Amino acid sequence: MQSQLSENAPHFIGGSTTPSASGAILDVDSPWTGQKMGEVSVGKDEDIQNAVQTAREAFKTWGSTPVKQRVQILYRFKQLVEDEIDTLAKLISRENGKMPAEAKAEIEKGLEVVEYACSIPNMPVNNILEVSRGVDCYSKLFPIGVVAGITPFNFPAMVPMWMFPIALALGNAFILKPSEQVPFTPIRLAELLKQAGLPDGVFTIINGDAETAKAITQHPDITAVGFVGSSKVANWVHQEGTALGKRVLAMGGAKNHLIVMPDADMDITAGNIVASFTGCSGQRCMAASVLVLVGDSEPVFNAICEKASQLKPAENIGPLINPAAVERVKRYLDLAESEGGKFAVDGRWYKADVEGEGYFVAPTIIDGLNIDSACVKDEIFAPVLSVLRAKDLDEALEIENQNPYGNAASIFTTQASNSQYFIQRASSGMVGVNIGVPVPREPFSFGGWNQSRFGIGDITGIGGIQFWTQSKKITQKWSARSSQNWMS
Numbered sequence: 114m115q116s117q118l119s120e121n122a123p124h125f126i127g128g129s130t131t132p133s134a135s136g137a138i139l140d141v142d143s144p145w146t147g148q149k150m151g152e153v154s155v156g157k158d159e160d161i162q163n164a165v166q167t168a169r170e171a172f173k174t175w176g177s178t179p180v181k182q183r184v185q186i187l188y189r190f191k192q193l194v195e196d197e198i199d200t201l202a203k204l205i206s207r208e209n210g211k212m213p214a215e216a217k218a219e220i221e222k223g224l225e226v227v228e229y230a231c232s233i234p235n236m237p238v239n240n241i242l243e244v245s246r247g248v249d250c251y252s253k254l255f256p257i258g259v260v261a262g263i264t265p266f267n268f269p270a271m272v273p274m275w276m277f278p279i280a281l282a283l284g285n286a287f288i289l290k291p292s293e294q295v296p297f298t299p300i301r302l303a304e305l306l307k308q309a310g311l312p313d314g315v316f317t318i319i320n321g322d323a324e325t326a327k328a329i330t331q332h333p334d335i336t337a338v339g340f341v342g343s344s345k346v347a348n349w350v351h352q353e354g355t356a357l358g359k360r361v362l363a364m365g366g367a368k369n370h371l372i373v374m375p376d377a378d379m380d381i382t383a384g385n386i387v388a389s390f391t392g393c394s395g396q397r398c399m400a401a402s403v404l405v406l407v408g409d410s411e412p413v414f415n416a417i418c419e420k421a422s423q424l425k426p427a428e429n430i431g432p433l434i435n436p437a438a439v440e441r442v443k444r445y446l447d448l449a450e451s452e453g454g455k456f457a458v459d460g461r462w463y464k465a466d467v468e469g470e471g472y473f474v475a476p477t478i479i480d481g482l483n484i485d486s487a488c489v490k491d492e493i494f495a496p497v498l499s500v501l502r503a504k505d506l507d508e509a510l511e512i513e514n515q516n517p518y519g520n521a522a523s524i525f526t527t528q529a530s531n532s533q534y535f536i537q538r539a540s541s542g543m544v545g546v547n548i549g550v551p552v553p554r555e556p557f558s559f560g561g562w563n564q565s566r567f568g569i570g571d572i573t574g575i576g577g578i579q580f581w582t583q584s585k586k587i588t589q590k591w592s593a594r595s596s597q598n599w600m601s
């Protein structure tokens with residue numbers, strides 16, 4: 114069990130921690146104990162104006178600093194993060210509730226993006242062609258200015274690191290609005306960026322709630338907004354931001370389908386599926402949520418249930434983020450029961466034992482549902498797996514295609530022909546074969562489809578380079594002769 118620790122998370126403006134001008138704060142509670150563990154400042158108009166003004170000043174120099182020089186700071190930042198990775202993992206675990214090993218893995222995933230950003234100076238990202246006699250056209254990437262990222266509670270380090278390393282390497286001044294539920298890790302990352310040599314004002318944190326995020330989305334001097342969170346909010350940020358002429362990429366929620374073929378390898382499949390729906394207590398946008406069993410897949414299903422029922426909250430599964438999340442699970446499990454669901458693994462035993470001791474729930478697998486059941490349609494964001502059955506792969510794909518989200522989907526099979534058929538037809542931006550959490554490693558971009566993403570492109574990899582820059586197209590002619598015009 115985590116220790117209780119009092120902390121506060123101010124803003125980080127102009128290279129210094131800064132409390133809200135208004136003094137507004139919110140409590141931050143520990144998911145492990147339900148007790149208050151600290152306070153977070155809530156950014157209001159005056160704080161945001163101050164932050165944007167400071168970032169605009171810093172951008173003037175940072176935006177024209179050579180990229181090779183900019184990434185030296187990111188190399189040093191990566192080393193500083195690695196030096197204190199265990200402490201950072203404990204910090205993430207304490208405020209978010211995931212197990213320390215899961216927190217460490219999150220930091221390592223974030224550092225992959227830092228590595229990618231460090232390699233930008235060595236990438237031939239600009240094109241040059243001789244388009245006519247003696248005439249060259251080339252394109253050059255430029256930063257867009259003061260940009261912002263608004264991030265969710267479930268990855269306090271990794272999701273901010275999807276955005277700021279690439280945005281900073283490319284010369285932007287970056288303002289982060291972390292989730293008010295996990296504000297402590299981002300402040301430490303800001304301090305490490307400063308320690309690595311980042312000039313003051315280039316990286317800013319404005320803490321706060323939905324109102325703070327709205328004010329950032331609407332601020333006229335913020336030219337681009339990256340958002341990660343639930344679909345409803347992602348849709349709003351995208352609509353509002355683009356209506357105001359900004360560039361917006363907003364990643365939303367998910368309902369990931371995992372399809373099991375009768376020929377699937379039992380151990381690989383059971384291990385991957387259980388890890389996928391229970392890892393980080395199911396609070397991952399890449400978590401398995403609907404299991405589609407094709408034909409006779411009973412032996413694999415039994416192995417999945419067996420494995421899942423061995424997991425114990427607080428021992429190998431952390432708590433959910435807050436009491437509302439626990440209530441949401443209870444509501445969906447009640448609904449499943451009323452809709453005729455059968456609890457193949459029943460996590461409801463757990464709640465009676467630990468009332469008041471943190472926000473724990475146990476893994477639950479519900480069979481006997483249909484495609485219209487609430488547990489099959491909605492994002493629950495907890496270790497709950499809903500099971501559907503299909504007579505063949507076509508029917509399984511039809512189920513996957515019908516769901517409005519499109520973050521991830523996986524197939525478990527030992528036949529390449531099944532896998533090819535699935536890859537071609539799954540309606541998700543990230544698909545896996547015999548992998549429960551098919552997160553691409555950089556340089557392959559992270560990004561879903563459909564209601565899991567609002568805007569164009571992906572948030573990391575080449576998608577990140579395109580999102581955080583604008584290109585200038587240059588046409589030049591040297592040694593001009595008066596007898597030739599540029600079209601000759």
Ligand code: NAD
Pocket residue numbers: 263264265266267268272290291292293321322323324326327341342343344346347349364365366367397398492494520561565
């Ligand atoms: P959330 O949408 O409640 O909050 C995300 C951010 O938006 C926070 O910083 C919050 O302060 C702010 N916010 C909340 N309400 C707002 C509003 N009305 N207007 C403007 N801003 C608002 O999400 P969450 O609960 O923190 O995170 C969980 C969600 O994030 C899940 O739906 C999960 O699937 C999704 N997620 C998606 C991805 C992805 O890449 N697709 C990755 C991680 C998490």
